[in-house]
Amino acid sequence: xxxxxxxxxxxxxxxxxxxxxxxxxxxxxxxxxxxxxxxxxxxxxxxxxxxxxxxxxxxxxxxxxxxxxxxxxxxxxxxxxxxxxxxxxxxxxxxxxxxxxxxxxxxxxxxxxxxxxxxxxxxxxxxxxxxxxxxxxxxxxxxxxxxxxxxxxxxxxxxxxxxxxxxxxxxxxxxxxxxxxxxxxxxxxxxxx
Numbered sequence: 388x389x390x391x392x393x394x395x396x397x398x399x400x401x402x403x404x405x406x407x408x409x410x411x412x413x414x415x416x417x418x419x420x421x422x423x424x425x426x427x428x429x430x431x432x433x434x435x436x437x438x439x440x441x442x443x444x445x446x447x448x449x450x451x452x453x454x455x456x457x458x459x460x461x462x463x464x465x466x467x468x469x470x471x472x473x474x475x476x477x478x479x480x481x482x483x484x485x486x487x488x489x490x491x492x493x494x495x496x497x498x499x500x501x502x503x504x505x506x507x508x509x510x511x512x513x514x515x516x517x518x519x520x521x522x523x524x525x526x527x528x529x530x531x532x533x534x535x536x537x538x539x540x541x542x543x544x545x546x547x548x549x550x551x552x553x554x555x556x557x558x559x560x561x562x563x564x565x566x567x568x569x570x571x572x573x574x575x576x577x578x579x580x
Contacts, residue, residue, distance in 0.1 A: 423466035452548040460549045529564035
């Protein structure tokens with residue numbers, strides 16, 4: 388279906404169109420939210436909030452980018468807002484949530500494949516923690532650009548649209564994020580392994 392007609396149906400609050408939108412984009416939006424929050428339940432809640440915001444604000448969509456890019460931008464923005472809220476939590480609450488997140492990751496990996504031996508499992512968890520902690524040390528804009536580029540596989544143009552920055556700015560952010568991440572990982576490797 389042509390996107391302009393589909394968008395108009397969404398603006399007209401066509402329920403079938405909105406259900407189609409959710410079916411088509413739920414998984415990619417959920418993946419974006421989970422990529423930031425690392426908690427399945429929180430990511431599912433935030434995904435629902437993203438679709439609620441799309442439903443409420445579709446009339447404000449200017450069509451300067453694709454519908455998916457606009458939704459992706461909302462998901463990234465909401466995820467970053469949630470991370471800022473989390474930073475304001477007491478340290479104990481942060482660690483409690485992290486433990487739940489680790490348990491959810493472990494549960495997902497157990498259902499997705501055969502269980503690795505305990506030593507391999509521990510090593511994989513250390514690797515995940517090392518990578519996530521290293522990413523968290525990047526400046527927020529660098530981390531966002533890196534995740535969108537390297538983990539989500541988006542083009543620099545798509546990232547520029549989502550982050551509302553110039554293409555050259557995104558190229559620079561991704562380049563600096565790779566350099567800084569490499570240095571952070573080299574400096575901290577011995578603390579994890």
